Amino acid sequence: MNNQEAKFILSAYRPSGEDACDAVFAAALEQVSRDPGLAAWFAGQRALDVATTNAICSIPIPQDLRANILAGAKISRRRFWGRRPVLLAIAASLVLLAVINGVVWTHQSHGDRWQSDALAVISTFVPGQEPFDHKATDSHELQQWLQAQHEPTVEVIPAALQSLPALGCKTISSAGKPVSIICFKMRDGGLVHLVVTDASTLKDAPPKQPRFARKGDWITASWTENGRACMLATKGAGQELRDLLPTAARVRADHFLAGTLTMTARNIVAGIPALRRSVGSRLQLEPTAPPAAIGCMVGIAATA
Amino acid sequence: MPGLEFEQLVDAHYAALYRFGYSLAKNEMDAADLTQQTFYIWAEKGHDLRDAGKAKSWLFTTLYREFLGGRKHETRFPKVALDEAPEEAVDVPVAAEKIDAAAALEALGKLDENYRAPLTLFYLKQFSYNEIAEVLNVPVGTVMSRLSRGKAELRKALSDQQSEADTRIIEISPFRNEGLARKGESE
Numbered sequence: 001m002n003n004q005e006a007k008f009i010l011s012a013y014r015p016s017g018e019d020a021c022d023a024v025f026a027a028a029l030e031q032v033s034r035d036p037g038l039a040a041w042f043a044g045q046r047a048l049d050v051a052t053t054n055a056i057c058s059i060p061i062p063q064d065l066r067a068n069i070l071a072g073a074k075i076s077r078r079r080f081w082g083r084r085p086v087l088l089a090i091a092a093s094l095v096l097l098a099v100i101n102g103v104v105w106t107h108q109s110h111g112d113r114w115q116s117d118a119l120a121v122i123s124t125f126v127p128g129q130e131p132f133d134h135k136a137t138d139s140h141e142l143q144q145w146l147q148a149q150h151e152p153t154v155e156v157i158p159a160a161l162q163s164l165p166a167l168g169c170k171t172i173s174s175a176g177k178p179v180s181i182i183c184f185k186m187r188d189g190g191l192v193h194l195v196v197t198d199a200s201t202l203k204d205a206p207p208k209q210p211r212f213a214r215k216g217d218w219i220t221a222s223w224t225e226n227g228r229a230c231m232l233a234t235k236g237a238g239q240e241l242r243d244l245l246p247t248a249a250r251v252r253a254d255h256f257l258a259g260t261l262t263m264t265a266r267n268i269v270a271g272i273p274a275l276r277r278s279v280g281s282r283l284q285l286e287p288t289a290p291p292a293a294i295g296c297m298v299g300i301a302a303t304a
Numbered sequence: 305m306p307g308l309e310f311e312q313l314v315d316a317h318y319a320a321l322y323r324f325g326y327s328l329a330k331n332e333m334d335a336a337d338l339t340q341q342t343f344y345i346w347a348e349k350g351h352d353l354r355d356a357g358k359a360k361s362w363l364f365t366t367l368y369r370e371f372l373g374g375r376k377h378e379t380r381f382p383k384v385a386l387d388e389a390p391e392e393a394v395d396v397p398v399a400a401e402k403i404d405a406a407a408a409l410e411a412l413g414k415l416d417e418n419y420r421a422p423l424t425l426f427y428l429k430q431f432s433y434n435e436i437a438e439v440l441n442v443p444v445g446t447v448m449s450r451l452s453r454g455k456a457e458l459r460k461a462l463s464d465q466q467s468e469a470d471t472r473i474i475e476i477s478p479f480r481n482e483g484l485a486r487k488g489e490s491e
Contacts, residue, residue, distance in 0.1 A: 011452035012426075012433040019432065048459065051400035053427045055408035059323045065336055069314050069343045 003038050006031040010042055015049040112204060112222070115231050117174035118181055118195040119218055122233065130183065132168025139166040142182050146171070151180045152196045154228055158246040161194060177201050192234040192244060199229040206231070210245055212238060221245060314343060317363050320428045324364060327412050327424040328371045342367040360429070364439045368421065396463040403462060411461035419454030422447055 006028040013019050013028075020029070032042050125131070134145045139157050146153040151171045164184040171180050179197045186192055199205040206222040206229055213220050219238050222231040225246065234241055321342055325335035345366055412420050421440055425431040431439065437447045 008448065008452045011455050012448045014426070014430050014432065016430055018430065022432075024433075045455070047400045048398060048403075048455075049427070051403045052408055052458070053430075055403045055405050056323060056327070056412075056424065056427045057320075058405045059326060059409060060405070061319050061322055062332060062336055065322060065339065066314060066318055068336070069318055069340050070311060072340050072344060 001027050001031055003031065003035060003041075006038060007041065007045075010045065013046075015046045015053065112202070112206070114174040114177065114179050114197045114202070114229070115195065115220065115222060115233075116215070117172060118179055118193070118231065119215060119220075119233060121170070121172050122181060122183075122193050125183075130168060131170065132183070133170050135168035137165045137167070139164075139182060139184070142166055142169040145169065146180050146182075151178055152198050152228060153180055153182075154194070154196055154230060155226055156246075157182075157194070158244060160244045161192070164192070164244075167191070186234070186236065186240065188236070190234060190236045190240075192232060192236070192241070195231040195233065197229050199224045199227050202229055205229050210242075212241070310347065313346070313359060313363075317360060318343070321363055321367055323428055324421075324424050325367055325371065326409070327420055328368070328417065330413050338367050338370055341370050345370075361435060361438055364425065364429075364431075365441075368439060396460055398459050398462045399466055402466055402469075407462065407465055411458055411465060414461045415454060415457050419450050419457055422450045423454040423458060426451060 009025060009028040010032070013025055019025050032039050134142060136142050136145070139162055143153050143157055146169060149171065161184055164186060167183040167185055169180060169182045171178060173179070174197070177197060179195060182194045182196075184192050184194070205224045208224055210221040210223040213222070215233075217235050218233050219236070219241055220231050220233045221241050222229070223245075224230070232241055232244055318339055322335050322339045325338035326332065329335050329338060342363055346363065412424065415423070422436045425436045425439060433444055433447045433451065436451075437444045440447070442450075
């Protein structure tokens with residue numbers, strides 16, 4: 001080893017002496033001990049290294065850097081984990097909407113005429129000038145009036161609806177069959193309408209579990225109870241509609257929604273090839289959801 | 305990683321990381337950003353590191369990668385290849401006692417980044433050549449070559465700096481004498 005090679009190697013020798021036992025430096029250090037000229041160079045090099053180390057280690061640090069790092073890390077963690085519930089909530093809401101949309105897609109084409117006719121009449125109502133057959137703020141009074149007129153009505157008005165002030169009721173004829181409408185005012189000022197007809201006269205009566213649908217601006221829930229085909233309709237949110245359902249129907253609705261969600265989750269997987277490949281075999285896919293629902297699900301996946 | 309451990313990790317390395325970032329980016333703001341970004345990445349990923357003893361290397365490697373990531377390809381990989389072979393170092397006189405932080409930073413700033421990064425690691429945290437190779441992801445021989453040539457370059461830059469300072473004309477304020485004269489008058 002000549003001095004030039006020794007200098008090359010010793011350039012990586014730390015001034016703290018930590019590398020004294022490293023075999024890579026052994027020969028170079030040996031050379032230093034033999035050559036006074038090289039030893040002088042090495043001493044100068046180490047003195048310069050120490051001075052440079054001290055100089056660089058005295059570069060001032062911004063006073064707020066440490067606090068900013070710690071605060072930033074906390075915010076980052078909170079943001080990372082904290083936003084998950086928000087994302088989940090958004091995803092859950094979208095799933096619910098997708099379910100409703102999916103159900104709408106499935107059922108709106110059935111075109112239950114009594115429902116369409118009732119909504120058509122309600123849509124002509126001018127606020128404050130509704131052409132009610134009977135006006136009352138007490139829904140019991142309206143119910144009794146309808147019974148007295150031998151018009152169709154539910155045996156018991158759902159408790160949640162009873163707590164709302166009524167506006168009045170109207171009877172119409174749909175394909176020669178009587179249909180009654182009771183209007184209620186919701187707490188947010190919006191209206192919700194209970195439409196009832198005799199289920200036995202219908203070819204395609206609603207099921208016992210409430211069926212949600214969107215008809216234009218309207219969100220509806222329809223079900224059959226004690227021989228009466230019922231529909232709740234509002235231009236508000238689906239969740240509000242669900243809360244106004246009769247208790248039993250609401251329970252059935254929740255079971256129904258839960259089942260549909262499970263099914264929809266499978267359909268999400270069915271709609272995404274990569275997911276299908278990874279978990280499809282375990283889920284026993286049932287790709288029964290309408291394309292609109294799957295499209296919405298893919299949107300959710302992309303959003304999340 | 306629990307909050308206290310994270311705080312300990314920050315205390316142990318944030319100053320050196322900032323100084324390393326400063327030597328690379330050459331300005332305080334980018335250095336602070338690089339340091340914070342590094343700990344942010346640690347907060348999200350670093351706790352997965354199985355060997356806690358590797359934390360130091362991990363942090364410096366991450367900061368270096370973040371620095372490189374923010375630069376253009378051409379800057380990162382200069383087309384002119386560096387000669388990694390040892391060459392005769394020209395020893396120029398440098399007064400070690402005159403080297404302060406500002407002088408060191410100015411001199412380091414004049415070096416090519418290929419020398420600046422390993423030199424800063426060498427001086428800052430007393431990284432071994434093996435550790436520097438790991439952080440910068442280059443062969444050990446390359447690290448030794450860059451340290452050797454980098455030190456020669458640094459020595460030259462410091463020497464030039466000191467020579468310039470020695471020959472600089474120091475302007476003497478006329479008010480100084482005036483003040484002294486007034487002081488003398490009042491006496």
